[in-house]
Amino acid sequence: MKLSSRITEVLGIRFPIVQAGMAGNTTPELVATVSNSGGLGSIGAGYFTPERLEKEITYVQQLTDLPYAVNLFVPSQKLYIPDKVEHMNAWLKPYRRAFNIEEPVLNMDETHQFNHAIDVVIEKGVPVVTFTFGIPDQITIAKLKERDITIVGTATSVDEAIANESAGVDAIIAQGSEAGGHRGSFTVTGSNQTPLIGTMSIVPQIADAIDIPIIASGGIMDGRGLVASIVLGAEAIQMGTAFLTTEESGASSLYKNMIQQSKETDTVITNVFTGKPARGIDNDFIHKMDEYNDDIPDYPIQNQLTSAIRKEAAQKGDAQWTHLWSGQSPRLAQNVSATLLIQRIINESKALLNS
Amino acid sequence: MKLSSRITEVLGIRFPIVQAGMAGNTTPELVATVSNSGGLGSIGAGYFTPERLEKEITYVQQLTDLPYAVNLFVPSQKLYIPDKVEHMNAWLKPYRRAFNIEEPVLNMDETHQFNHAIDVVIEKGVPVVTFTFGIPDQITIAKLKERDITIVGTATSVDEAIANESAGVDAIIAQGSEAGGHRGSFTVTGSNQTPLIGTMSIVPQIADAIDIPIIASGGIMDGRGLVASIVLGAEAIQMGTAFLTTEESGASSLYKNMIQQSKETDTVITNVFTGKPARGIDNDFIHKMDEYNDDIPDYPIQNQLTSAIRKEAAQKGDAQWTHLWSGQSPRLAQNVSATLLIQRIINESKALLNS
Numbered sequence: 133m134k135l136s137s138r139i140t141e142v143l144g145i146r147f148p149i150v151q152a153g154m155a156g157n158t159t160p161e162l163v164a165t166v167s168n169s170g171g172l173g174s175i176g177a178g179y180f181t182p183e184r185l186e187k188e189i190t191y192v193q194q195l196t197d198l199p200y201a202v203n204l205f206v207p208s209q210k211l212y213i214p215d216k217v218e219h220m221n222a223w224l225k226p227y228r229r230a231f232n233i234e235e236p237v238l239n240m241d242e243t244h245q246f247n248h249a250i251d252v253v254i255e256k257g258v259p260v261v262t263f264t265f266g267i268p269d270q271i272t273i274a275k276l277k278e279r280d281i282t283i284v285g286t287a288t289s290v291d292e293a294i295a296n297e298s299a300g301v302d303a304i305i306a307q308g309s310e311a312g313g314h315r316g317s318f319t320v321t322g323s324n325q326t327p328l329i330g331t332m333s334i335v336p337q338i339a340d341a342i343d344i345p346i347i348a349s350g351g352i353m354d355g356r357g358l359v360a361s362i363v364l365g366a367e368a369i370q371m372g373t374a375f376l377t378t379e380e381s382g383a384s385s386l387y388k389n390m391i392q393q394s395k396e397t398d399t400v401i402t403n404v405f406t407g408k409p410a411r412g413i414d415n416d417f418i419h420k421m422d423e424y425n426d427d428i429p430d431y432p433i434q435n436q437l438t439s440a441i442r443k444e445a446a447q448k449g450d451a452q453w454t455h456l457w458s459g460q461s462p463r464l465a466q467n468v469s470a471t472l473l474i475q476r477i478i479n480e481s482k483a484l485l486n487s
Numbered sequence: 488m489k490l491s492s493r494i495t496e497v498l499g500i501r502f503p504i505v506q507a508g509m510a511g512n513t514t515p516e517l518v519a520t521v522s523n524s525g526g527l528g529s530i531g532a533g534y535f536t537p538e539r540l541e542k543e544i545t546y547v548q549q550l551t552d553l554p555y556a557v558n559l560f561v562p563s564q565k566l567y568i569p570d571k572v573e574h575m576n577a578w579l580k581p582y583r584r585a586f587n588i589e590e591p592v593l594n595m596d597e598t599h600q601f602n603h604a605i606d607v608v609i610e611k612g613v614p615v616v617t618f619t620f621g622i623p624d625q626i627t628i629a630k631l632k633e634r635d636i637t638i639v640g641t642a643t644s645v646d647e648a649i650a651n652e653s654a655g656v657d658a659i660i661a662q663g664s665e666a667g668g669h670r671g672s673f674t675v676t677g678s679n680q681t682p683l684i685g686t687m688s689i690v691p692q693i694a695d696a697i698d699i700p701i702i703a704s705g706g707i708m709d710g711r712g713l714v715a716s717i718v719l720g721a722e723a724i725q726m727g728t729a730f731l732t733t734e735e736s737g738a739s740s741l742y743k744n745m746i747q748q749s750k751e752t753d754t755v756i757t758n759v760f761t762g763k764p765a766r767g768i769d770n771d772f773i774h775k776m777d778e779y780n781d782d783i784p785d786y787p788i789q790n791q792l793t794s795a796i797r798k799e800a801a802q803k804g805d806a807q808w809t810h811l812w813s814g815q816s817p818r819l820a821q822n823v824s825a826t827l828l829i830q831r832i833i834n835e836s837k838a839l840l841n842s
Contacts, residue, residue: 133839133842289750289751290750290751290752290818291750291752309664309683309685310684310685310687310688321752321753321769322752322753323755323769323774325755327751327752329665329751329752330663330664330665330685330686330687330705330706330815331685331686331687332663332665332685332686332687332705332706332707332712332715332816333665333705333706333751333814333815333816334815336708336709336711336712336816336819337751337816337818337819340818340819341818350685350687350688351685351687351688353691354691356691356718356719356720357687357691357719359718360687360715360716360719361715363711363714363715363718364711364712364715365711395644395645395646396682396684396688396689396692397645397646397676397677397682397684398676398677400678400680414676414677414678419678459688460684460685460688460689461687461692463645463692463695463696464691464692464695484488484718487488
């Protein structure tokens with residue numbers, strides 16, 4: 133077993149470590165530090181306007197000459213039902229009032245923004261694009277391939293992995309149920325649930341089904357997780373929570389502390405923050421929403437309806453009214469620089485491989 | 488890294504592979520074959536009367552001179568609410584009628600049966616006892632230790648592992664959320680849920696918290712899973728689903744086929760069969776129970792209420808009205824002898840360790 137393989141060559145990186153998109157929490161410093169330390173930094177651009185994306189890419193390019201990625205959310209099917217949005221707005225009213233926030237104007241044109249982001253990625257010569265929530269259409273894939281941009285998809289089941297491979301992506305992030313933040317799923321199970329397959333199960337089953345390289349994610353925080361993932365059939369790992377608590381991350385110290393003080397049993401899967409299922413630390417917002425007696429509006433509607441409340445709460449140091457994405461291994465989180473984190477993981481991995 | 492460590496010495500086995508209890512599906516042939524092949528076979532005695540347990544142990548002792556285990560269910564808190572039992576009996580009536588089955592007489596004395604089983608284990612000189620659903624009391628632990636019987640507990644969270652270690656067990660099965668069958672949990676999370684932590688997360692976090700050996704379980708089916716578990720900090724693995732489809736297992740061919748034809752997304756966690764949460768292949772019984780508008784009676788009440796229906800359905804070849812426990816890696820299940828399964832796992836593990 134070794135740490136370099138097809139994936140380090142394809143991505144042009146020294147170590148098989150990818151920093152997850154973590155929309156809302158990446159900084160150009162984090163992305164560039166990860167890339168400069170031998171991994172692949174990712175700009176979490178899921179919520180960015182094209183203008184913001186262009187700025188962030190320019191900033192990252194000033195900080196590193198090494199490869200980095202941009203993570204984008206593929207537009208997904210959504211239902212806009214005015215009554216349900218009105219109902220949710222009524223429910224959120226007291227919280228908006230408490231934080232002195234206006235009702236938001238919804239921006240429903242995900243596809244326009246996504247296509248514009250693809251144009252920015254091409255213009256700026258971004259080396260790698262990773263996709264969450266689905267597979268881009270064939271026109272988009274062809275455009276990226278024409279420019280030799282490496283395309284990485286996300287799968288939470290074997291079928292999603294096969295669909296990604298058939299569409300022509302270069303590598304696949306296999307997301308286990310331990311992962312923090314949004315589920316990358318774009319299919320449902322036979323019982324109409326979002327797939328929640330543990331990393332120990334999903335990686336070897338995907339490895340048996342496809343030929344392109346796999347990047348394992350979900351619960352991986354250290355050298356043990358990296359080597360275990362390679363043993364299971366992956367060629368690299370993607371980590372979100374592990375990078376969220378590093379010095380360069382954009383997460384607030386409140387949020388970093390919440391992760392470092394959490395137990396492995398403190399997270400839940402919930403769609404109440406954004407309209408899509410995601411794993412985060414349980415808090416009052418989630419409990420209160422348990423009492424909401426209607427469907428939660430689809431992503432990105434619910435995301436836009438709650439976004440300002442969550443931002444304001446986070447800024448005021450209120451951990452109970454904001455999302456606290458975290459995977460199931462918070463006990464392994466370290467508050468160090470991203471460079472030291474990567475060094476420790478590589479040293480631990482080499483020690484394990486030689487033991 | 489190597490395949491032998493403290494745990495193979497403590498258990499007196501050649502290979503670090505434990506066959507899970509799988510109450511209702513183990514046979515003396517399976518247990519003895521696993522032990523004779525270098526692993527640790529386990530008699531799944533969770534539902535056995537003391538008389539049945541004694542017979543099974545005697546049979547296993549005739550088939551092997553090597554160590555084996557008995558798996559027992561620790562009696563747990565339960566509420567017997569006559570109205571709720573009556574309601575469930577009314578709901579189950581049409582199914583009992585269809586299968587020509589009488590309403591069962593409930594046997595509520597778990598503790599008496601458990602204590603009797605401990606006496607049998609001591610009298611018969613069983614070398615290893617594994618416990619599910621809790622930690623036995625100190626009197627029981629002292630009795631077993633006095634006879635040099637190795638005690639193995641089950642944990643689904645770090646706190647459960649620490650509690651097991653403090654109680655004096657010799658090793659701990661760390662059960663990840665991928666595992667098929669009953670959750671071994673005996674605590675709930677902050678949000679009152681059964682812990683469902685993926686194997687990739689639970690093993691290293693428990694390894695950092697305790698000093699006694701860990702047996703990893705959940706989603707492990709082959710050499711990749713064994714070596715990955717050792718990398719994560721375990722010293723052995725326990726497998727249920729992988730042994731369920733072997734030739735010596737007591738599972739019906741219907742059940743074996745269902746597992747081998749399943750996808751990783753086909754299982755759900757449900758308490759409708761026994762009153763305790765367990766992972767199994769989704770079917771009509773589970774769907775129908777979704778419509779039941781009352782609490783499911785606690786284990787072992789619900790188990791006894793539905794047991795005859797499930798047995799009769801299984802015997803009639805009806806996979807929709809029986810429990811089909813399976814972990815999240817059914818695509819990796821093999822229908823071979825337990826001996827060949829163990830040989831393959833060890834060969835694959837050695838190849839991985841030397842690669």
